[in-house]
Amino acid sequence: MTARRSPWMDDDLNDLRDLARTFCEKEIRPHIETFIADKHVDRDLWNRAGAVGLLCLSIPEEYGGGGGTFAHEAILIEEQARVGDSSWGASLHNGIVAHYLLAYGTEDQKQQWLPKMASGEVVGAIAMTEPGTGSDLQNIKTKAIRQGEEYVVSGSKTFITNGSQADLVLTVAKTDPDDKAAGISLMLVPTAAEGFSRGRVLEKIGMKGQDTSELFFDNVRVPATSLLGHTEGQGFIQLMEQLPQERLLVAVSNVAAMELCLTETLRYVRDRSAFGRPIWGFQNTKFKMAEVATEARVARAFVDECIELHLDGELDIPTAAMAKLWCSERAQRVADACLQLHGGYGYMNEYPIARAWADLRVSQIYAGSSEIMKEIISRSL
Ligand SMILES: Cc1cc2nc3c(=O)[nH]c(=O)nc-3n(C[C@H](O)[C@H](O)[C@H](O)COP(=O)(O)OP(=O)(O)OC[C@H]3O[C@@H](n4cnc5c(N)ncnc54)[C@H](O)[C@@H]3O)c2cc1C
Incomplete structure (x- = not known):
């Protein structure tokens, strides 16, 4: 249903997806409860990610990075979301802090910080x-x-x-x-x-x-x-130039979260029974899941378009704001509908849907709130 391959994917990115999936399954999924209890990831996670080449994926190799593009960053975000993790602030380190250095840093600043950020020695x-x-x-x-x-x-x-x-x-x-x-x-x-x-x-x-x-x-x-x-005095301009990428990163994670909600909830409603039949057997469930699948698919199409625009250097500020506004608000709706279908279990933190519902709320606030996104979009009309 969401199996259509994103148009920006290629074989190289597929290989990276395998690597990122293995890493997230091995180094993140089993430790999520610990991260939550500690209120931070293990510091060593950064070094382990650096050692396998998952940090600074879109930073040129001459600065220790992976020499990839925004698509490489998107893959890691998707795979992190697939295991339901929101603890590791890798997308901010990779996709934001490192990119300010790359775009505006002096040669000395890039040489001083980027290789260490790529190895995990420095967290940004x-x-x-x-x-x-x-x-x-x-x-x-x-x-x-x-x-x-x-x-x-x-x-x-x-x-x-x-x-x-x-x-x-x-x-x-x-x-x-x-x-x-x-x-x-x-x-x-x-x-x-x-x-x-x-x-x-x-x-x-x-x-x-x-x-x-x-x-x-x-x-x-x-x-x-x-x-x-x-x-x-260049800071404000630098922020304005970099914020579209930051907002697209949020939108990418929102779409991945919607897809996770869909998968988790389909599994749950098929397993759980009430009144002698699976929850899936009720027309309401089918209709809700049809809506969720449609929301996820539409958001995916828009984000894919934005990723392609960004890869071509053509993602403008209002379009990035639209992506963040749309995906963050729709992801919350999706998570809410999916939580409802889980009944009381949806309110229990041990269920991925409960975590997704709470984790997603901030997407409408950080990296520019929904209201600020609407300001930006309306100014372009
Ligand atoms: C989990 C989390 C992680 C974060 N990470 C970072 C980080 O790494 N670095 C960082 O610098 N910040 C970070 N933030 C901060 C985040 O970016 C801000 O919370 C956000 O920009 C909103 O600012 P504020 O909280 O001061 O709200 P305010 O600006 O006080 O806004 C309050 C309300 O007023 C509305 N509002 C404000 N101005 C307007 C307007 N012109 N028109 C209409 N409505 C308006 C807002 O939309 C909001 O609803 C993070 C926040 C959270 C919760």
């Missing part, structure tokens, strides 16, 4: 959101003020994925606090720097194995070469 995070502001990024208060050959970074961030394990935090800060967008720059802040500290791993309703954390910068001194790229 990106810190935009602050306790006082999320959607309104221009209003951030974190500062990075140049003093001689250093920047002094001060402020706090919250909701940061990979926050407890990150070795490098790509930090959005004001190099000119009197300016709005034009005052924003991105800073490469190693978490070993003096004055940097982490708050608690936050308690969430879903994605419980992901180490979403608060971060604090108490006059952290970093060399002037920690400014991403060569020029101050």
Whole structure:
């Protein structure tokens, strides 16, 4: 039913899928409960993924990456979703942090960080959101003020994925606090720097194995070469340019989650009986599953189109916003319908559908909320 091969797939990607599937089955699936209990993945998971070549798949080989494309990143996300994992923040490390470095970093910055990110020696995070502001990024208060050959970074961030394990935090800060967008720059802040500290791993309703954390910068001194790229004030433009990829990553994971919900629920309703017949035997179940299958198929078609556009360098900001808006909201509807068909078991955390339902909720909020997506789309009309 969803067996149609995505048009961007090829034999090389099929081989990668086999590798990613084996890795997720062996290194992730058996440990999901532990990740959730610990509120983070094993630090070693990053190194193991690096050792088999699953980190920085779309970063050129000269920087230690896999030399692939966004399609390679999509495969890993799909395979991670297939085992029902939301703990490992690999897509943020691979598809976001590494790509800021690749796109805007100086040659020295790329050489310094990318090979270590590809091996798993360094885990990356990106810190935009602050306790006082999320959607309104221009209003951030974190500062990075140049003093001689250093920047002094001060402020706090919250909701940061990979926050407890990150070795490098790509930090959005004001190099000119009197300016709005034009005052924003991105800073490469190693978490070993003096004055940097982490708050608690936050308690969430879903994605419980992901180490979403608060971060604090108490006059952290970093060399002037920690400014991403060569020029101050480019941060907002850099963010705007990279956010379509971030939003497409979310949409890819949402479609994969819908497909998982479909598979899990078909299995469940065929096994479970009520009133002397399988739940599948009720017309309501068949109709709901027909809707779910259609939602998943339509979302898959749109995401496949967006992936192809992105591979051709033609995915524009409004289209990426549409993909994120549509897929995140439809995935939630799908998960909700599937949970209902599980009855009380759907409310139990040990069932993948319960986890998917809670995990998916944040997709309408992070990487730009649904409301912000609608703002972006409407401006293009
Ligand atoms: C699990 C998780 C992981 C995260 N990971 C990261 C990360 O790694 N790095 C990072 O920097 N951030 C991260 N975030 C933060 C996330 O990106 C923000 O929560 C998000 O951008 C929304 O910001 P906010 O929470 O401040 O909400 P607000 O901006 O305060 O918004 C509150 C509500 O107002 C609405 N709203 C705001 N502005 C408008 C408008 N102009 N028009 C209409 N409605 C509007 C919003 O849509 C929302 O419904 C993460 C969040 C979560 C929950």
